[in-house]
Amino acid sequence: MARAPLNVLFVCTGNSARSIMAEAIIGRIAPGKFKGYSAGSDPREEINPFAARLLKSLNFDVTQFEPKSWEQFAKVDAPPLDFVFTLCDDAANEPCPHWPGQPMSAHWGLPDPAAFVGEDVQKALAFADAYRMLNNRISIFSNLPLASLERVALQHRLDAIGTDPGMKDDAA
Numbered sequence: 001m002a003r004a005p006l007n008v009l010f011v012c013t014g015n016s017a018r019s020i021m022a023e024a025i026i027g028r029i030a031p032g033k034f035k036g037y038s039a040g041s042d043p044r045e046e047i048n049p050f051a052a053r054l055l056k057s058l059n060f061d062v063t064q065f066e067p068k069s070w071e072q073f074a075k076v077d078a079p080p081l082d083f084v085f086t087l088c089d090d091a092a093n094e095p096c097p098h099w100p101g102q103p104m105s106a107h108w109g110l111p112d113p114a115a116f117v118g119e120d121v122q123k124a125l126a127f128a129d130a131y132r133m134l135n136n137r138i139s140i141f142s143n144l145p146l147a148s149l150e151r152v153a154l155q156h157r158l159d160a161i162g163t164d165p166g167m168k169d170d171a172a
Contacts, residue, residue: 005033005035006035006082007037007079007083008034008035008036009081010026011039013040013088015040016048016051018112018130019040020048022038022085022087023037024036024055026138029135033146038068043068044067047067050113050124050127054128081101083105083106084105084106085107087108110134111126111130112130113127
């Protein structure tokens with residue numbers, strides 16, 4: 001029996017660099033095991049040009065990524081989230097929307113490469129460093145035993161039934 005991928009949302013304030021890179025990485029590292037999404041509390045108009053350049057250099061199709069509000073993942077018809085990772089201090093400290101299904105959440109604080117001040121070469125290195133850190137963390141996460149992750153995700157979904165109005169309809 002084929003297993004459905006577990007849904008993972010990566011959240012940053014602007015959704016233009018770290019969270020976009022994380023969405024790209026998980027899609028490459030663990031296709032079929034995880035479906036990655038990204039969003040921000042205050043999304044920018046476009047992907048940061050340094051992030052786009054880095055992803056293109058690593059053979060990612062950047063046309064599939066765009067900054068979006070985290071509010072679209074708090075709607076009843078949003079994909080059911082299993083895991084939510086905040087990647088920056090601003091997003092971790094902001095009041096988050098209510099995620100239907102009460103997914104597991106954790107904070108993976110990373111320096112914001114978009115906030116780096118310096119020459120373009122130094123900025124590019126800051127983005128490469130953020131990508132490396134994300135790649136390492138996502139590699140470790142994606143290599144955790146799938147059965148254990150599925151049990152945790154299922155338990156959170158079951159716990160949400162009866163306490164989450166959006167989940168009651170799904171359970172019926």
